[in-house]
Amino acid sequence: MILSDKSIRAYMERGELVIDPLEPDQIQPASVxxxxxxxxxxxxxxxxxxxSMTDEMHYVELESDAIIIPSxxxxxxxxxxxxxxxxxxxxxxxxxxxxxxxxxxxQNAGWVDPGFEGEITLELYNANRLPIKLEAGRRIxxxxxAKMDAPAKNPYRGKYQGQRRATGSRIFMDQExxxxx
Numbered sequence: 001m002i003l004s005d006k007s008i009r010a011y012m013e014r015g016e017l018v019i020d021p022l023e024p025d026q027i028q029p030a031s032v033x034x035x036x037x038x039x040x041x042x043x044x045x046x047x048x049x050x051x052s053m054t055d056e057m058h059y060v061e062l063e064s065d066a067i068i069i070p071s072x073x074x075x076x077x078x079x080x081x082x083x084x085x086x087x088x089x090x091x092x093x094x095x096x097x098x099x100x101x102x103x104x105x106x107q108n109a110g111w112v113d114p115g116f117e118g119e120i121t122l123e124l125y126n127a128n129r130l131p132i133k134l135e136a137g138r139r140i141x142x143x144x145x146a147k148m149d150a151p152a153k154n155p156y157r158g159k160y161q162g163q164r165r166a167t168g169s170r171i172f173m174d175q176e177x178x179x180x181x
Contacts, residue, residue: 003089003145005029011089017145018084018117031094031142037078037119038063038136039165052172059168065136069104069126077122078166080137084117087151092144093120099140103128106141114148115155118163 003011005027011017019032026033040062043051047058059076069075085091090113095106105125112120122141126132134140159170 001147002030003147007147008032008145011086011145016086017089019081019143020083022081026139028142031144033096033139034093034120034141034143035080036122036134036136036138036140037080037165038065039078040064040067041076041166041168043074053174054172056172057169061166066133068131068133069124070131071126071129073126075124076166076168077124077134077140078164079120079122079140082117082119082164083112083143085112085114085156087114087155088148090114090146090148092146093122094142094144096139096141102132103130104132104134112143113156113158114152115157117161119165121160121163121167 008017008027012019012022019026022032026035041059042062044058044060048055051057067075067077083091090111093107093110093112095104099106103126105127107123107125124134159173160167
């Protein structure tokens with residue numbers, strides 16, 4: 001079941017769902033608009049020949065009120081908002097239509113697990129032929145919340161829990177790798 005604005009507000013009033021900071025007009029009929037933060041990461045393409053799922057990746061950090069994403073480029077960004085989901089809610093990260101019409105694809109693996117807490121790292125890809133200028137503080141995506149049929153037995157406690165700022169891939173820390181060592 002997708003939460004309505006009324007249900008989103010009720011979860012927040014009870015302190016079960018945290019979105020901080022939040023302006024009242026960010027709450028939409030069935031979602032919450034989320035804003036672009038000031039911290040960005042781009043792969044340091046000069047540090048390695050190819051990416052690997054077993055090696056830590058190197059990034060260049062950028063902190064700015066505005067950033068330009070060149071055509072056909074990828075960038076990690078953070079949200080202004082810190083969120084905390086209760087164990088009976090999950091959230092979908094969806095790009096705003098107005099942003100998508102500019103050719104900017106926004107992703108966060110599309111999903112936020114119940115129990116997650118932190119700023120959301122967004123994966124941004126400019127599919128347009130022109131560079132796109134983005135400004136911190138502007139609404140960039142939305143969270144759509146869904147109530148689960150029961151609280152999660154094993155809520156999220158993974159490698160991105162509590163993250164602040166854009167966070168690079170930690171795939172090299174996956175369990176199947178650490179079990180082999």
